[in-house]
Amino acid sequence: MLLSTDIWVGALIRRAELGGAFATVARKGDPRAGAVLVKAVDRRANTARLYGEATRGDGERFWMQPVRSDFEPDLDAYAERAARIDPDIWVVEIEDREGRHFLTEPVEADPNG
Numbered sequence: 001m002l003l004s005t006d007i008w009v010g011a012l013i014r015r016a017e018l019g020g021a022f023a024t025v026a027r028k029g030d031p032r033a034g035a036v037l038v039k040a041v042d043r044r045a046n047t048a049r050l051y052g053e054a055t056r057g058d059g060e061r062f063w064m065q066p067v068r069s070d071f072e073p074d075l076d077a078y079a080e081r082a083a084r085i086d087p088d089i090w091v092v093e094i095e096d097r098e099g100r101h102f103l104t105e106p107v108e109a110d111p112n113g
Contacts, residue, residue: 006031009090012038012102021096027079030088037079037091038063041072042099050075051101052082054108062106 003011009025016023029035038051047070051063067078079091094102101107 004032005029005034005036005090009036009092012092012094015104016094016096016100016102019096019100019102021094021100021102023092023094023102025090026093027083027089027091029086029090034088034090035086037066037082037089038101038103039072039075039079039091039093040099040101041093041095042097043095044097045099047099048072048075049099049101050078051103051107053105060106062108063101063103064108 013023013025026039036053039048040051041048049065049070050067052066053061054064055061067075069075083089083091094100096102
């Protein structure tokens with residue numbers, strides 16, 4: 001059984017806060033079944049990464065980086081386009097000294113290397 005999106009997002013924010021990061025909901029979507037984008041920001045390095053949930057052919061859920069940029073305005077533009085296409089989408093922003101995403105599910109390797 002899958003958790004509703006609002007509960008899952010709350011748990012992610014709590015994990016980030018327990019790890020010493022600041023996390024917030026930048027855009028609230030459908031509480032039961034909205035898709036989620038997670039933006040992890042490292043202010044010291046002035047970089048960011050965006051993660052979106054995907055499903056492999058075998059049904060396994062994982063996180064991938066839908067944008068090959070680490071430039072925050074590029075990620076924000078992607079999130080805005082995604083919200084126009086899917087008004088139920090959530091966007092969670094995490095600011096962390098190390099740029100951690102705090103996702104516990106599998107995360108695809110960084111396409112930038």
